[in-house]
Amino acid sequence: MAAKSNSGNAIWETVKTIVYALLIAGVFRTLFFQPFWIPSGSMKQTLLIGDFLFVNKMAYGYSYASCPSVIIPRIGLNVDAEDICGFLKGDNTRVWSGDPERGDVVVFRHPVSGRDFIKRLIGLPGDRIQVKDGLLYINDEPVKVVDDGVFEEIAAPQGPQRLRPRCSNAPVGEGGVCEKQRQIETLPNGVSHAILNIGNQSMDHTGIYQVPEGHFFFMGDNRDNSSDSRLPQAAGGVGFVPFENLIGRADRIMFSSAGSSMLYFWTWRGDRFFKGIE
Template structure:
């Protein structure tokens, strides 16, 4: 009986340890940093498919979107942040809120689907944004673009979704060299970053977007391969993003995998360890 009691106590202690560990991990992920693995190429060349980074949740304070979502389709787990912390949402405010800066790379919840997106902040509340011939104008001021050579990559399936890159010199066969024009874009605030061009499309010339109060306008750095604020939500895009939907700022890439899984260490990119996100 004594041995059974000891065995029972050991099992109970193991369960408590696991529960405590999960609670601590949940609190840490909610308040401080959230891991994020880049699934698509919409932020190339700043972020590549397979980049693994931690999102700084302290940068802008906390809202319902700060709570973690637990989505594992293979086991039928689908617990959304709104299911846990939806009671905090609806008023577009944040606890200990901080203001994001133009040019920040930010993870946010899509206003309709609730899925996590990562894009660059281009428009602040009240801004007027327009794109002319692929060039961004903010409140009438041009975000100047300076040629910066050519971005190249292998035309092959990338990441777990096996996405094929779009190429300016396409169509390119598997194993060929995929090219895109690379530019340095400088925002009126002085922040500079790389962007890519693939070709002419409808989002290269737009009307004037007036960003509502309490909302933000986002664009991907891979301009012709990004679903972002240039397309309204009713048309399947992102539209304007409420302040409360911001999750955090991407500051640094921890490591990067060029393979189908971040666990395939032999596919890790040697030049992206602890790389700052600019």
């Protein structure tokens, strides 16, 4: 009997340890840092497919979007942040809120689909945003851009989704050098970052977007390959993003893999470990 009792106690202690560990991990992910993999190329060259980073959730305070989503398709688990904290949604406010700054790289919940997106913050509440002939205008003033050569990558499937890059020098055969024109863009507050261009696209010529109060305007650094605020939600884009939908700020890349799995160590990008995000 004693042996069975000890065995039962050991199992119970193991269960409690697992539960406590999950609770601690949940609290850590909700309040402090959330892991995020880069699944697409919309933020190249700042972020590459396969970059792994932690999102600083303390930067902007907390809202319903701060609750973690747990999606594991293999076992049918799909728990959304709104399922847990949806009762907090709707007033577009945050607790202990911090002001986002123009140029921040931000993870946010898509206003319609609820999926996590990562883009650069371009427009603040009240701003007038427009793109004319590929040049960004903020409050009717063009931002400063300087040509900075060419961004090159291999024309081959990338990441777990096996996405193929788009090239300004297309068509490019498998394994060839895919090029994009690179510029350094400087926003009105002095934040500079690289942007990429492929060619003349419809989103290089837009109307004027007046950013509503309590909302923000986001764009990808890979300007001709990004679904962002330039496209309204009704057309499948992001549109204006409410303040409460911000999850946190991306500050540093922790790890990066160029392959279809992080286990393929020969595809690791050693030069991107612990790399600051500009």
